[in-house]
Amino acid sequence: MVAVDLGGTRMKCGLVAADGAVLHRETRPTPRAASDERGGGRVVLEALLETVVELSQKATADGHRVRAIGVVVPGVIDAEHGTVGAENLEWVATPVLAELKAAISDDVPIVLAHDVRAGGYAELRQGALAGTTNSMFLPLGTGIAAAMIVDGSLVSGDGYAGELGHSKFIYGDAAELCACGQWGCLETVASAAALARRYTARTGRTVDGAREVMELLAAGDPDAEQVWQDALAALVDALVLYTTLVAPTKIAIGGGLVGAGETLLQPLREGVHARLTFQREPEIVAAVLGEEAGMLGAAQMAWDRADEEGRA
Amino acid sequence: MVAVDLGGTRMKCGLVAADGAVLHRETRPTPRAASDERGGGRVVLEALLETVVELSQKATADGHRVRAIGVVVPGVIDAEHGTVGAENLEWVATPVLAELKAAISDDVPIVLAHDVRAGGYAELRQGALAGTTNSMFLPLGTGIAAAMIVDGSLVSGDGYAGELGHSKFIYGDAAELCACGQWGCLETVASAAALARRYTARTGRTVDGAREVMELLAAGDPDAEQVWQDALAALVDALVLYTTLVAPTKIAIGGGLVGAGETLLQPLREGVHARLTFQREPEIVAAVLGEEAGMLGAAQMAWDRADEEGRA
Numbered sequence: 001m002v003a004v005d006l007g008g009t010r011m012k013c014g015l016v017a018a019d020g021a022v023l024h025r026e027t028r029p030t031p032r033a034a035s036d037e038r039g040g041g042r043v044v045l046e047a048l049l050e051t052v053v054e055l056s057q058k059a060t061a062d063g064h065r066v067r068a069i070g071v072v073v074p075g076v077i078d079a080e081h082g083t084v085g086a087e088n089l090e091w092v093a094t095p096v097l098a099e100l101k102a103a104i105s106d107d108v109p110i111v112l113a114h115d116v117r118a119g120g121y122a123e124l125r126q127g128a129l130a131g132t133t134n135s136m137f138l139p140l141g142t143g144i145a146a147a148m149i150v151d152g153s154l155v156s157g158d159g160y161a162g163e164l165g166h167s168k169f170i171y172g173d174a175a176e177l178c179a180c181g182q183w184g185c186l187e188t189v190a191s192a193a194a195l196a197r198r199y200t201a202r203t204g205r206t207v208d209g210a211r212e213v214m215e216l217l218a219a220g221d222p223d224a225e226q227v228w229q230d231a232l233a234a235l236v237d238a239l240v241l242y243t244t245l246v247a248p249t250k251i252a253i254g255g256g257l258v259g260a261g262e263t264l265l266q267p268l269r270e271g272v273h274a275r276l277t278f279q280r281e282p283e284i285v286a287a288v289l290g291e292e293a294g295m296l297g298a299a300q301m302a303w304d305r306a307d308e309e310g311r312a
Numbered sequence: 313m314v315a316v317d318l319g320g321t322r323m324k325c326g327l328v329a330a331d332g333a334v335l336h337r338e339t340r341p342t343p344r345a346a347s348d349e350r351g352g353g354r355v356v357l358e359a360l361l362e363t364v365v366e367l368s369q370k371a372t373a374d375g376h377r378v379r380a381i382g383v384v385v386p387g388v389i390d391a392e393h394g395t396v397g398a399e400n401l402e403w404v405a406t407p408v409l410a411e412l413k414a415a416i417s418d419d420v421p422i423v424l425a426h427d428v429r430a431g432g433y434a435e436l437r438q439g440a441l442a443g444t445t446n447s448m449f450l451p452l453g454t455g456i457a458a459a460m461i462v463d464g465s466l467v468s469g470d471g472y473a474g475e476l477g478h479s480k481f482i483y484g485d486a487a488e489l490c491a492c493g494q495w496g497c498l499e500t501v502a503s504a505a506a507l508a509r510r511y512t513a514r515t516g517r518t519v520d521g522a523r524e525v526m527e528l529l530a531a532g533d534p535d536a537e538q539v540w541q542d543a544l545a546a547l548v549d550a551l552v553l554y555t556t557l558v559a560p561t562k563i564a565i566g567g568g569l570v571g572a573g574e575t576l577l578q579p580l581r582e583g584v585h586a587r588l589t590f591q592r593e594p595e596i597v598a599a600v601l602g603e604e605a606g607m608l609g610a611a612q613m614a615w616d617r618a619d620e621e622g623r624a
Contacts (some may be wrong), residue, residue, distance in 0.1 A: 134469050146557075150467055157462065157559030158444050160592050167556045168549065171483035181589035237480065245458075245557070246480045247469030277493035280472050 001302040002055045004032060005072040005115060005294035006048055008088045013051060013292065015059050016299035020126055022292070024058065032088035043151035048096075056104060069098065069110045070298030073120040077159045080175035082112060097214040107304045111298070116162065118297030119254065119289070120147020125300050127289045128252035129211070135248045137287060138164065139255030140235075144186055150246060159261045165191065169237040190231040192256045198227045203246050211272050214260055232264075236271030243272065243279050255286030263288070313614040317384040318342060318360055320400045324603065325363060328611035330379070332438055334604070336370065345402035345461060346447075350561050353402035360408075361415040363577030368416060379434050380618035382610030384430040384562035385411065388471045390519020394424060421608070421617045428474065429462065429599070431608030433466050437612050439601045440564035447560045448467045449599060450476065458500045462558060476504065481549040498550050500542040504568045510539045514620045526572055544576075548583030555584065566599030573598070 005012040009028060014125045015024040028051055036043035051152045052069060058291050073096065075086025077121025082097025100110050113121075120137035123129045129137060129149060137147040148155040165187040166180050175184030188194055192210035199213045200206055207213055216224035239251060258262060269284045289296055317324040319342060323541060327336040340363055347353035364381060385408065387398025388484050392407025412422050425433075432449035435441045441449060449459040456477025460467040467473045477499040478492050487496030500506055504522035511525045512518055514535045519525055528536035551563060569576060581596045602606055 038461075134473075146556035148557075150462055150469065150473075151465060153465075155462055155558070158561075158592070161446075161462075161557065163556045163591070166590070167553050182587065225480035232376060241479050241553070243458075244475045245473065245554075246467070268370065278478070279475070280470070 001068050001070055001299040001306075002052060002059060002066055003070045003072075003295045003299035003302065004048065004051055004055070005118070005298060006089075007074060007115070007294075009145060009300045011048070011051055012295045012297065013055055014292070015055060015062075015064065016159070016296065016303075016304060020296070021298070022296075023062070023064070024118075030089075034125075037181075038088060040092070041086070041094060044089045044091070045096065045099060046141050048244070049099060050259055052100060053103055056106075056108075066108055066230065069100070069104065070113065070118075070300075070302030071096070072110045072113050072115045072294045072298040074115045075173050076110055079112075079156070084112065091211070097262075109302065109309050111301045111305045113298060113301050114156075114159065116145040116285075117147045117154055117156070117295045118301060119293035120149065120297070121289075122289050122293045122297035122300055123147075123254070123287050124149055124154065126296065127279055128285050128287050129250055132248075132250050134246065135250040135252070135282075136242060137245070137254060137293075139287070139293075140191060140253060141255035141258035142191060143284050144191050144255075146242070148246060162240055164242065167238065167241075169234045169241075175277065178289075186234050189234045190238075193229055195231060195257075198230070199224060204228065207210035210257060211259075219265075230269065236275065239268060239272050239282075240275045240279075243282055245275065245281055248282045249280065250283045250285065252285055252287040254290075254293060258286050264279065277290070313380050313382055313611040313618075314364060314371060314378055315382045315384075315607045315611035315614065316360065316363055316367070317430070317610060318356075318388060318401075319427070319520035319606075322496060323360070323363055323482075325367055326604070326606045326611065327367060327374075327376065327606045328608065328615075329376075330615060332608070332612070334608075335374070335376070337604075337607075345400070347545030351400070351402060352404070355403045356403070357408065357411060359405060361411060364412060365415055368418075368420075377420070378420055380586070381416065382423045382425065382471065382612075383408070384425050384427045384606045384610040386427045387408070389423075389424055389426055391468075391471065391509060396424070398479035419622050421614065423538070423613045423617045425572075425610060425613050426468075426471065428457040429459045429466055429468065429600075430613060431605035432461065432609070433461075434601050434605045434609035435564050435566070435599050438608065439605065440597050440599050441562055444560075444562045444599075446558065447562040447564070447594075449557070449564050449566060449605075450553060451501060452565060452606075454503060454505045455467075456503050461512055461560070463490075470492035474552065476550055479550065479553075481546045498546050501529055502547045502550075504549045507539055507543060508570075510542070511536060514539065514549065522569060524570075526575070526596075544579050544583065547580055548587065551580060551584050551594075552587045552591075555588065557593055559592055560594045561592065562595045562597065564597055565598040566602075566605060570598050602622070 005083045018028040033041040084092045126304040133152040135149045145166040146162040168184040170184035178185035326543045345353040345571045395405045423574040446463040458474040458476040480496040481498035490499040500549035
């Protein structure tokens with residue numbers, strides 16, 4: 001499988017064998033949509049098509065047969081029309097699937113998937129959520145979104161489901177305006193971006209991302225401690241609510257923040273345990289596939305599609 | 313189909329034809345579990361078995377063939393073992409399915425289902441949610457629970473999913489202790505029971521349930537107005553969160569409170585509309601099957617089971 005995880009700044013690419021082994025991996029820069037005078041994110045689409053074509057050629061040159069292509073995008077996918085809307089790529093109903101089909105001469109199945117859901121699918125099939133039928137993959141990165149596994153299936157909700165990061169867990173005067181236009185979203189206090197922004201807002205001191213806030217926290221900085229406690233409290237609220245509504249047996253936390261390890265996971269476990277009463281308590285673990293989850297999920301979904309079409 | 317919706321105070325029973333037509337309906341009292349010295353809710357189980365046997369006999373006497381039996385219970389069903397836990401019936405891992413099978417001599421398929429999920433299934437198959445693939449049935453009665461329809465299926469979560477009524481939407485000093493042991497649950501402000509309790513707590517005046525609070529509201533009583541506004545605000549929070557996480561296209565409100573009609577629905581629609589930004593906006597409507605939803609859902613599920621077994 002040819003697999004590409006198109007991010008806002010980088011494309012994580014791979015050639016993946018049927019057994020999930022990564023035969024080749026590379027990272028390419030994603031061109032900035034705003035840098036293109038033509039608009040409409042055309043420059044991003046062209047870079048994606050070029051990457052997919054070159055990877056397919058490389059696979060063939062290396063003696064492999066391309067069975068399927070999986071592309072993961074950070075936006076809302078209209079599955080019926082094969083179009084994608086992605087604000088930071090300047091894509092508006094962009095016909096990504098049709099363009100990919102036109103660029104690939106062969107009759108190879110192409111799967112277009114949402115980045116977080118693809119990551120969740122990889123964790124479900126070969127990672128931390130393997131064997132579960134009700135679970136959640138929750139990457140805490142620049143943003144926050146959830147991949148929901150419910151009654152054995154990855155939830156799509158026509159492409160709209162899983163926006164736990166834009167659910168309200170901060171009430172009253174403490175609620176901050178989110179980039180999405182709502183107030184008090186989980187993302188405003190618990191994303192990696194929020195940790196850095198909120199530390200700077202409290203102290204006036206610029207920091208090098210969440211990583212520096214975590215270093216300050218380890219060094220006993222009281223402002224870092226407060227920002228961290230706010231994030232943990234909101235995350236506990238979010239995990240308790242998700243558990244009450246959807247009843248997962250396991251929650252895998254991913255994204256950059258899970259680099260904090262038990263500093264993050266242990267308070268989440270304790271906080272959730274203390275709050276639940278009648279609910280089934282989920283196991284809270286670190287995701288295991290790291291930054292490659294999206295790319296591996298794209299490959300897995302592509303493989304499943306090829307498999308289905310082969311059987312049909 | 314023989315269908316019984318076992319409630320805490322009443323059993324709503326019916327004989328339902330394959331086309332959904334109700335051939336016979338009756339209501340029987342549910343004996344109080346606490347009235348039985350033997351304990352374990354034995355008296356409730358015996359009443360249920362007697363009812364199912366008598367309805368089956370009536371169906372046969374009326375010249376019908378009993379194809380399947382559907383029983384709906386207000387508790388957590390362990391589908392693997394056919395046991396039910398229901399606090400207010402004093403059932404703890406009670407082997408309801410095995411007892412029903414023993415009581416019914418014929419080899420008729422028996423389906424055991426959760427009351428709110430059965431109601432949601434009826435609304436999905438023949439009611440307000442017909443034709444939807446992502447939607448929610450939310451009865452506001454003595455308690456509050458949701459039947460979630462996600463990607464075309466009714467969600468079970470091993471029997472635990474849908475507890476929106478026990479999700480926290482009241483934060484800070486305003487959060488009240490819920491019967492479930494958590495603080496600030498939706499049920500503490502927005503159930504029919506909560507409206508009456510909170511009105512009495514504010515005014516010291518005993519009222520005849522939510523119905524009287526609604527009459528006081530219509531008459532311009534300021535305390536009723538405050539209690540009602542608190543309920544609406546929490547319901548808007550709950551509907552917005554559900555929409556953000558699960559992306560329904562339609563939400564059907566049921567239960568006793570929906571008797572308030574547009575007094576309830578219009579502010580919910582306006583509140584949700586004002587709050588959503590990037591999400592897909594759901595249609596908010598009244599459920600249509602009323603108090604028979606659970607019984608009709610039991611019949612529908614029983615019919616589907618008979619149909620499956622007939623095909624297999």
